[in-house]
Structure formats: structure tokens, C-alpha cells
Amino acid sequence: MSGAERRSGQCLCGAVRVSAEVTGPGIQACHCHDCQRWTGGGPFLVVGVRDVVVTGAERVADYRHSSWGERGSCATCGSPVYWRLQGGEIEGLAIGLFEDQTGWHVTSEIFVDHRPGWLPPWPGAMQATEAExxxxxxxxxxGETQ
Ligand SMILES: [Zn+2]
Ligand SMILES: [Zn+2]
Incomplete structure (x- = not known):
């Protein structure tokens, strides 16, 4: 992937479709327990995006799992769609939504202190603990309140 490009995708049932400008080739993997439960094993694999167009947004169920985070899933099929700060823009989409899976690689892993023992680190990916x-x-x- 050379620079920003638009990619599109959909949830499992097709009720929710997305189109977004992908900001780079990096995938972030989150190993927190919430993501493990949400995805059915985890980690939650997300790519950075901007200028997101969600078709069928009324079919997305938002779930506020913490005081700052919000998870969007398809209310029909359950596919994870996004994680965002509450009330914030969608800056990341689940990589599994996209038709074109080429050109991406895992560049960062977060909450690595919760990584399951059966899952090795991605070579070369930045590692951040829960506290970090x-x-x-x-x-x-x-920064948003100032
Ligand atoms: Zn769906
Ligand atoms: Zn997580």
C-alpha cells in the first residue's frame, strides 16, 4: 500500500457497509480481555481510517464497555465494526470488514500484558502494556477538553 487509499467492505450479513480512506498499512492488535470476548478470541485487529462512510449505520449497535470506549457491532450478525472514544470520530475499523486484504501488516500490539499464552507476538510490532x-x-x- 503506497500512501492513503479508499477501501470498502461489509459485515458478515451485509447490513452494514463501510467505505474509508485507509491512513496506512499498519494494523493494530488489541489484546485486552474486552476485545478477546468481543471478537470471540481476539485480538481485535483494527486499521486506521478517516473520512468514513457507513451505510446502514442505524443497524450498528453501540456498546459502552468502559467510561471512555465505545464498540460498534452489526446488530443483526454481530460483526465487530469499530472501536472509538465515546462521542468521537471513527478512526479505526475492523480489518475483517474489508474486501481487499492486501498490503497490510501488524505494526503495533497493545495491552500485551493480556496476550494469551497461545498467541506469539508479531515480529517487529510495537508493544504497549495496558498501563502504557x-x-x-x-x-x-x-486534549479534547482543553
Ligand atoms: Zn451484519
Ligand atoms: Zn481491546
Whole structure:
């Protein structure tokens, strides 16, 4: 993948379709327990996007699992669609939605202290613990209120 490009995709049942400008080739893997339960094993694999168009957005069920996070899933088939800060823009979409899976690779892993023992790290990916990642969320939330 050379620079930004638009890609499209859909949930398992097709009720929710997405089109977005992908901001780069990096996939982020989240190993937190919430993502493990949400995805059926995890990690939650997400790609950075902007200018997101969601068709069938009324079919997305938002679930607020913490004081800052919000998870969007298809209300019909259950496919994970996005994770975002509450009230924020969609800046990441589940990689499994996209038709074209070429050109991506895992560049960062977060909540790595919750990585299951059966899953090895991706070679070369940045590693962040829960404490390190929550410090980043806090900094982002404080930035929005200033
Ligand atoms: Zn669906
Ligand atoms: Zn997670």
C-alpha cells in the first residue's frame, strides 16, 4: 500500500457497509480481555481510517464497555465494526470488514500484558502494556477538553 487509499467492505450479513480512506498499512492488535470476548478470541485487529462512510449505520449497535470506549457491532450478525472514544470520530475499523486484504501488516500490539499464552507476538510490532496504553487514552481525552 503506497500512501492513503479508499477501501470498502461489509459485515458478515451485509447490513452494514463501510467505505474509508485507509491512513496506512499498519494494523493494530488489541489484546485486552474486552476485545478477546468481543471478537470471540481476539485480538481485535483494527486499521486506521478517516473520512468514513457507513451505510446502514442505524443497524450498528453501540456498546459502552468502559467510561471512555465505545464498540460498534452489526446488530443483526454481530460483526465487530469499530472501536472509538465515546462521542468521537471513527478512526479505526475492523480489518475483517474489508474486501481487499492486501498490503497490510501488524505494526503495533497493545495491552500485551493480556496476550494469551497461545498467541506469539508479531515480529517487529510495537508493544504497549495496558498501563502504557491507558496513559495515551488519558492524554487524548484531556486534549479534547482543553
Ligand atoms: Zn451484519
Ligand atoms: Zn481491546
Amino acid at each position: 496504553q491507558i496513559a495515551k487514552f488519558d492524554a487524548a481525552l484531556q
